[in-house]
Amino acid sequence: MFKIAVLVSGGGTNLQAIIDAIESGSLKDVSIVKVISNKEGAYALERAKQHGIEARCIRPKAYADRADYFRDMIDDINASGADLVVLAGFLVVLSGDFVSAFKGRIINIHPSLIPSFCGDGYYGLKVHEQALKRGVKVTGATVHFVDEGTDTGPIIIQKAVYIENDDTPEILQKRVMEQAEWKILPAAIQAIADGRVSIKDGLAYIEGSISTE
Ligand code: GRF
Numbered sequence: 001m002f003k004i005a006v007l008v009s010g011g012g013t014n015l016q017a018i019i020d021a022i023e024s025g026s027l028k029d030v031s032i033v034k035v036i037s038n039k040e041g042a043y044a045l046e047r048a049k050q051h052g053i054e055a056r057c058i059r060p061k062a063y064a065d066r067a068d069y070f071r072d073m074i075d076d077i078n079a080s081g082a083d084l085v086v087l088a089g090f091l092v093v094l095s096g097d098f099v100s101a102f103k104g105r106i107i108n109i110h111p112s113l114i115p116s117f118c119g120d121g122y123y124g125l126k127v128h129e130q131a132l133k134r135g136v137k138v139t140g141a142t143v144h145f146v147d148e149g150t151d152t153g154p155i156i157i158q159k160a161v162y163i164e165n166d167d168t169p170e171i172l173q174k175r176v177m178e179q180a181e182w183k184i185l186p187a188a189i190q191a192i193a194d195g196r197v198s199i200k201d202g203l204a205y206i207e208g209s210i211s212t213e
Pocket of ligand 1: 008009014015089110
């Protein structure tokens, strides 16, 4: 069984997509061993509990400094035996120590086609606001490995989503989630669990085909 720890900050619809994929059998031989939120009231924690998944809130503010916070996070994830750390709407900027502790074993879902609309300040609705402001006709989502930068790690899977004339940031966010994020995140986890993803010269490659429909 391939074990994953999922880090969240909010509603947890991406976490839900992973749970649903596991329960329906479309995501095979993968189990969520831990869900960690930095926010106490995050609905994602509730979703985890409803499905019998160990869930915990670790608040950065409860620690004297960031180093202590991330040390506890690293210990907790290591204790869970997770093979992969999945950032599913996790809004805390990771420390270098955390990234090194799980080198090549952290993935993130970002709601645009990287390298567009990514990097510092591009999170949540802001990403979609900027896409609409620029007038792009196609956007989408990206699953990538996490390195020391913001949204700079090797790209694993992307999926495009068309922008429509009457889109608002909220409408676009929902379409990007439904059509792209909730599909490519479980697909990327499956490919990694199957041992079909490799990184060479800073780029990620998937052996064989993947389904994101
Ligand atoms: C998603 O749009 C994700 O791409 C972004 O934050 C949002 C999280 O949503 N990083 P949810 O908590 O999974 O519903």
